[in-house]
Amino acid sequence: MALAKAGIEPVIHEAYPEGAADAGAFLTIMDNGMDALRAVDALEPVVANSFPAHGVEVFGVTGEQVGERVFSRLGVTSPRTLTRAGLYRVLHGEAARRGIAFEHGKRLVSAETTAHGVEARFEDGSTAHGDILIGADGLHSVVRKLIDPDAPSPRYTGLNIVYGYTRSADIPAAPAIYRMIQGKHAFFGYTTAPDGQTYWFSRIPGPERSRGELAAVTPAEWRSLAAEAFADDEPPSAGIIAATGDEVHGGLAYDVPTLPIWSTPEMVLVGDAAHAASPAAGQGASMALEDSVVLAQCLRDLPDAAEAFKTYEGLRRERVERLVAVSAGQRDAGTERNWLYDHHIDWDAPITASA
Secondary structure (H helix, E strand, C coil), X not given: CHHXXXXXXXXXXXXXXCCCCCCCCEEEXXXXXXXXXXXXXXXXXXXXXXXXXXXXXXXXXXXXXXXXXXXXXXCCCCCEEEEHHHHHHHHHHXXXXXXXXXXXXXXXXXXXXXXXXEEEEECCCCEEEXXXXXXXXXXXXXXXXXXXXXXXXXXXXXXXXXXXXXXXXXXXXXECEEEEEECCCCEEEEEECXXXXXXXXXXXXXXXXXXXXXXXXXXXXXXXXXXXHCXXXXXXXXXXXXXXXXXXXXXXXXXXXXXXXXXXXXXXXXCHHHHCCCHHHCCHHHHHHHHHHHHHHHHHHXXXXXXXXXXXXXXXXXXXXXXXXXXXXXXXXXXXXXXXXXXXXXXXXXXXXXX
């Protein structure tokens, strides 16, 4: 949508055959991510399909409240919570409404420079041509390795992440806030949606597993892992987990602390492909949204793609690497609110080339 607003004709090649079926995670788009959506006139559909997150209450190991932080209680760019699948559906629908083309079932396997730009090859044997290729292909990015075969692999942060949903009425509700609880062995957080459903997550130290091993873990096994991690803690963590049925999903947390090369003259990375962060700061989606808008601005104002990519990287690298470091340390990013949450993108501001 940002590219289209900048006068560039995009075609999205999506690996999944139908949309992007989600593994069950949810997320919060923070103030800065909502601001990026507003820059490309995509704020309202997300607001209409999410619920507010006004702040955080923090509890210690013994159950006492040790902190509180208010995000925002005013304005349309206040943080919002929704599922990853819900965010995908909303943005896909809005992009389609604007006439942006999608090609599904197109899993990238290779790409090469041609006399007229770049040719992408997909797993189904088809190809596509364009002036540039933007790799928005996530943590295990194929485009990252095409740009730099020696690019560092994502780093396992040592955490298993387990998400769950429950409609139990016996849970102490946390409407429009996140209640964060530091347990003896792991970290737990939850919020309550307007319809009464509780969304919860946990960060549990544990060994790395292969992608095949992860695919074999059942919801009951993820629930059991979470239950064991909080069995010795004060309520309500263990009770929320016990009240959850099979709506439990898990995975591992990785990050990419720094990436030496973000682009070639024809290819560039955005989002997790360039700078994946641990979920501790809750900024993955928001930083990807920022990337998308800034990259489109650079391509709008700097017609040479290589120069636009260099400028985009110059505008983004320090900010995103700082975020990855904050998230890896699980420090309270709220103490640095001005640089993180209050970031603003002025769509109409002209972009000038990096020195």
